[in-house]
Amino acid sequence: MxxxxxxxxxxxxxxxxxxxxxxxxxxxxxxxxxxxxxxxxKLGAILLQLGAIDQDTLDTALNRQEHEKLRIGEIL
Known part of the structure; x- marks a missing residue:
């Protein structure tokens, strides 16, 4: 649901x-x-729905998150 x-x-x-x-x-x-x-x-999905970020920004942030071991909110 x-x-x-x-x-x-x-x-x-x-x-x-x-x-x-x-x-x-x-x-x-x-x-x-x-x-x-x-x-x-997830936060990224909510921000995309709200139009606060675009898919490219989210992809870049997720890539940084993976390498830097930070929370997505800290990166965005």
Whole structure:
């Protein structure tokens, strides 16, 4: 079961669909943007969904993380 949350009204939705399936979906209540928040979603995936970083930035950060043994939040 995946957990999604609306950025506008903070309503949580539960679905068996994957995040990429609901990527362009909007909130059923207010029409706001929905992002996946669980279970076990990683920080990089959340930042990608929010548009805070792009895939190239994430790939670079993950590569640095592997070599420098730092947490991804410290790198970003």
């Amino acid at each position: 995946n957990i999604f949350k609306c950025l506008d009204c903070a309503q949580k939705f539960y679905s068996s669909a994957e995040a990429r399936t609901l990527k362009n979906s909007s909130c059923q209540l207010c029409g706001g943007k929905i992002i996946a928040v669980g279970p076990h979603i």
